[in-house]
Structure formats: C-alpha cells, structure tokens
Amino acid sequence: MNKITQLFNIKYPIIQGGMIWNSGYKLASAVSNAGGLGLIGAGSMYPDVLREHIQKCKKATDKPFGVNVPMLYPNIEEIIQIIIEEGVKIVFTSAGNPKTWTSHLKQHGITVVHVVSSSKFALKAQEAGVDAVVAEGFEAGGHNGREETTTLTLIPMVRENISIPLIAAGGIATGRGMLAAMILGADGVQMGSRFAASVESSAHDDFKKTIITVKEGDTQLTLKELAPVRLIKNKFYHDLEQLYAKCPTPEDLKTLLGRARAKRGMFEGDLTEGELEIGQIAGLIHEIKPVSVIIEDTIAEFNVASREMQQVLF
Known part of the structure; x- marks a missing residue:
C-alpha cells in the first residue's frame, strides 16, 4: 500500500500545495473530494479568516484535508490554537524550525509534515518527529530554498537520508512528472502551480x-x-x-x-x-481546469506512462 495514501487516508498520493492567495477552502475541499489531500493556505489569512475557511471546508468535504502553516507567521500561536480547536487532523509546516511546534501538534493527535529544500533540513525534520517531509526543488513557485537544488537531484538525495515518507514538490504538474518523482524515491507528490490554475483556486482570474x-x-x-x-x-x-x-x-x-x-x-x-x-x-499548463479533471487527467497520464515504462524496460 502507498505510504502517503495510508498516512492521510486518501485515494491518490497527490497533495495540493498550500499556496498563499490561491488555497482557500474551495480549492482544498475540491482536491480532497477528488481523492487527493487539499490544504488551506494559512499564510495569507488572518486568524479569524482561517477559522472561517476551516469551518467551511469541513462542510464542503467529508474527506481528510489539512492546513499549511508558514512558521514565520506573526500570529503563529493563535493560528496553531485555532487549528487545534477546529479539530484539523493534518498540518504542513514550512519556513521555520520543525522542532518548534511538531511535538505540540502531535500531542493533539495531528499528523505533521514539514517542507524542506535540502537533505540536511529533511534529517532535522525527521529528528523533530514529523510524520513525513515534502522535499521541494528549485523549480517551485513562491518562496524557495537558497540552495537552488533541483527536484531531480533533491528527491533521491533526501530519500537516501531519511526513512519516513517523502513527498516530492517543485516542477510537478502532470502524471508523467508524478511518475518520475516516484521513480526517484518519492512516495507521493505535491502540486502547486497546476492547482493555482484551477477553477476552484481563490486566485484572481x-x-x-x-x-x-x-x-x-x-x-x-x-x-x-x-x-x-x-x-x-x-x-x-x-x-x-x-x-x-x-x-x-x-x-x-x-x-x-x-x-x-x-x-x-x-x-x-x-x-x-x-x-x-x-x-x-507553468510552461506546461495550458488550460484552467476544474480540480476533478486535473486529478483525473494526472492519474490517467500516470497510468499510461507507467505502462510505457514497463515496455521500455522489458
């Protein structure tokens, strides 16, 4: 069984990036309803707005969803408290030391994933007790690692260094990209840009x-x-x-x-x-599509590419 689908109790090992100004409850719930894991992006929300989005997401889906929390956020204590009070079961942390909040979140029964850009930080996250890491390559949009390590080299290097589940991010928007990341050692993928250009994204048209x-x-x-x-x-x-x-x-x-x-x-x-x-x-994204179609297309292409690889290899 796939480690990511098992960890989050989802159908497909596809996670939506918790992108500021793109990832409201409509996007998160749509991804979760389509079989992936949707994330509300707390980084662009005041605490009361986050609470509202969590509550609306709970009404919009009966599937698992999570919240992405940049730890440099000025109201971090209040954000964490709201997440606990609202019963959110999955938190992705980024932009900070995973030791700061991981044990506190896990004490409240929350699954914790930390976003990293290097093997060194992946190891620190594992030592901090996170349940999985997202290794994000230099190709990614938004805020990025200083090392400028590409996904193609980052994923196998992180895989070599950690034993917990690994999610690949950065430069993945297709089924072929998903297959490539998993061949390199990832257990699942996180896609941001592809979901930013979705019907349900909260970004401006x-x-x-x-x-x-x-x-x-x-x-x-x-x-x-x-x-x-x-x-x-x-x-x-x-x-x-x-x-x-x-x-x-x-x-x-x-x-x-x-x-x-x-x-x-x-x-x-x-x-x-x-x-x-x-x-x-984004150079491979040519159409604004509903989330359900994006996930359907990604899985279909993944399966076709998998069969093609079998023919190439054997």
Whole structure:
C-alpha cells in the first residue's frame, strides 16, 4: 500500500500545495473530494479568516484535508490554537524550525509534515518527529530554498537520508512528472502551480489566465537577500532588476517590495505591479481546469506512462 495514501487516508498520493492567495477552502475541499489531500493556505489569512475557511471546508468535504502553516507567521500561536480547536487532523509546516511546534501538534493527535529544500533540513525534520517531509526543488513557485537544488537531484538525495515518507514538490504538474518523482524515491507528490490554475483556486482570474500564457524562461528566482521567491517577469520584476543593477541593500529591496504585493498580484489581479508567484512548470499548463479533471487527467497520464515504462524496460 502507498505510504502517503495510508498516512492521510486518501485515494491518490497527490497533495495540493498550500499556496498563499490561491488555497482557500474551495480549492482544498475540491482536491480532497477528488481523492487527493487539499490544504488551506494559512499564510495569507488572518486568524479569524482561517477559522472561517476551516469551518467551511469541513462542510464542503467529508474527506481528510489539512492546513499549511508558514512558521514565520506573526500570529503563529493563535493560528496553531485555532487549528487545534477546529479539530484539523493534518498540518504542513514550512519556513521555520520543525522542532518548534511538531511535538505540540502531535500531542493533539495531528499528523505533521514539514517542507524542506535540502537533505540536511529533511534529517532535522525527521529528528523533530514529523510524520513525513515534502522535499521541494528549485523549480517551485513562491518562496524557495537558497540552495537552488533541483527536484531531480533533491528527491533521491533526501530519500537516501531519511526513512519516513517523502513527498516530492517543485516542477510537478502532470502524471508523467508524478511518475518520475516516484521513480526517484518519492512516495507521493505535491502540486502547486497546476492547482493555482484551477477553477476552484481563490486566485484572481487574470492571474490564472497569466499562468497559462507562461512559457519556458518566463519565471525567475529573485530577492535572495530577503527570502528567495520565484516570480513571473512582469513590470515589478523588471523594477527589481533595475534596482539590483545599483547594488541595493536589503533595506532598499524591502522598500521597493513594500507590503501586500503578493496579494495585489495573485488575489487582486494587478499583473503589472503585483508579485506573481508561479513555478517553472507553468510552461506546461495550458488550460484552467476544474480540480476533478486535473486529478483525473494526472492519474490517467500516470497510468499510461507507467505502462510505457514497463515496455521500455522489458
């Protein structure tokens, strides 16, 4: 039996990324109803908004779902308390030390998964007692690891170092990508960009339409001095490039970045001045589809590719 489907009690080993401004209860419940594991992205929600989304998700699905929690969140104690009070059974933590909250969450019967970008941090997460890790490669959208290790090399290196279940992320949006990740040693996959361009994503329609126009080379990792983030090359990105030409200080970068620029881009649809976070794999995403179709297509392609591999090998 697959370790990920067993761990989360789901049909398919497909997890939806808990992406800020994209991952409300509609997306999370749709993924869970389609047989994957949906995640509410707490990183873009005030505590009361998160509680509302959890409550709505419980009404929208009777299947397992979880919450993604960036641990650098300013209201982290309140967020954790709400998750416990609302009876959420699965939490994905990221952007912080897994030792901080793992034991506390597990004491309340919560399954904990931590997102990492290196074997070193995967080991630390395992030592902290998490139930599984997500190893996310450099191709991923949004905030990224500083090591710039690609998924193709990261997954087998993490697999070599840990014994707990492993979920691959970064550059996966198809059944063939899913099969490749699992051949490399992953037990399941997490897809972000593919679900950002879904009917149920809470992102602005103009951002979704932009995702499906992205081609190879249209995204770039930047802002490494603050927190590395992969962005679509729009006006804001080019403004950053011009600032970098002047050897800016981190304070200069913070001043240009300002506040709520990701919300402005992805949630409010400002394609010019907004921060548009998406993975390199967007070049393979050509259509905005319902979540049920995305998962159906992914599994069908996975099965076809599996059969093809059998013929190639034997």
